[in-house]
Amino acid sequence: MKRAQLFFMILACAIACKSEPVFDGNRAMAFLVAQCDFGPRTPGSEGHRLCREYLIAEITKHADEVTTQAFMYTYGSPSQVATGYNIIGRFQPGKRDRLLLCAHWDTRPWADEDPDPANHQKPVLGANDGASGVAVLLHLAELFAQNPPRPGIDIVFFDAEDAGSHNQNQTWALGSAAFAREYAYSYNPRYAILVDMIGDNNLNIYQEGYSVRYARPVVNKLWDKAAELGISAFIPEVSYVVYDDHVPLLQAGIQAADIIDFDYKYWHTIQDTPDKCSPASLEAVGRVVAAVVYED
Numbered sequence: 001m002k003r004a005q006l007f008f009m010i011l012a013c014a015i016a017c018k019s020e021p022v023f024d025g026n027r028a029m030a031f032l033v034a035q036c037d038f039g040p041r042t043p044g045s046e047g048h049r050l051c052r053e054y055l056i057a058e059i060t061k062h063a064d065e066v067t068t069q070a071f072m073y074t075y076g077s078p079s080q081v082a083t084g085y086n087i088i089g090r091f092q093p094g095k096r097d098r099l100l101l102c103a104h105w106d107t108r109p110w111a112d113e114d115p116d117p118a119n120h121q122k123p124v125l126g127a128n129d130g131a132s133g134v135a136v137l138l139h140l141a142e143l144f145a146q147n148p149p150r151p152g153i154d155i156v157f158f159d160a161e162d163a164g165s166h167n168q169n170q171t172w173a174l175g176s177a178a179f180a181r182e183y184a185y186s187y188n189p190r191y192a193i194l195v196d197m198i199g200d201n202n203l204n205i206y207q208e209g210y211s212v213r214y215a216r217p218v219v220n221k222l223w224d225k226a227a228e229l230g231i232s233a234f235i236p237e238v239s240y241v242v243y244d245d246h247v248p249l250l251q252a253g254i255q256a257a258d259i260i261d262f263d264y265k266y267w268h269t270i271q272d273t274p275d276k277c278s279p280a281s282l283e284a285v286g287r288v289v290a291a292v293v294y295e296d
Helices: 001-019 025-036 048-059 129-146 174-187 208-216 217-229 246-251 279-295
Strands: 065-075 080-091 098-104 152-158 192-198 205-208 234-240 256-261
Touching: 001 098, 025 048, 025 129, 025 279, 048 065, 048 080, 048 129, 048 152, 048 205, 065 129, 065 234, 065 279, 080 129, 080 174, 098 129, 098 174, 098 279, 129 192, 129 279, 152 174, 192 217, 192 279, 205 208, 205 256, 208 217, 208 234, 208 246, 217 234, 217 256, 217 279, 246 256, 256 279
Parallel strands: 098 152, 098 192, 192 256, 205 234
Antiparallel strands: 065 080, 080 152
């Protein structure tokens, strides 16, 4: 073999090894369980305070800059006032070319979709609806610190996503709305990826309607990568339209796609617990997002 050929083979191997870090579903699952160990992360609760401190400590281990965006909001009926906290970790903040990865960390104060009406005023633990997306991003933060991708990355954990009233879109996704108002233009990401409810044991991720309509290139990038990786849980069909944390980002002009499995029988019930989640599901989503980020 010629020396030049050998050099380029070694170079290609080095690039491949650097661009494809290993995402470990079991590691992500540990982050999911750790959040649930604090109990429900509802507005003003002890679990909310303890989990906020935990998330700040974890992201601080890996990000170059960590900030917290506090904001006031009202929720519920009768209306209550609470303080929300978005947690922002920045990787390579000096880079102008940036991507935004996000998930919500709060949980719903009321299990109003529970089949037993006696549970409707109980808080939701939120293993899948809340902890799963954050778990994937916490593990990605570890990978970004060990092996920085080419673009700069901003990871945001949104608060106050899940205390809304049905059929009133403006009462949901309040943390991402606060972020969009204050930071969308200064952070100016090339695009954003939201991960939400992606830990389901029976994972089937269809494309979300707002994402397809307003951020089709990002959706294509994600689902094409999943197909390339042989991850069949990403189904290239639109199945639902969800007002989620990506909508305020879209309204601010950011191309944002939502990775969400909205067909989850334990949604907003007291049964949304870690045993309904799977390391394999977390790994499938983590692998896709990591591959897109590192190969962008």
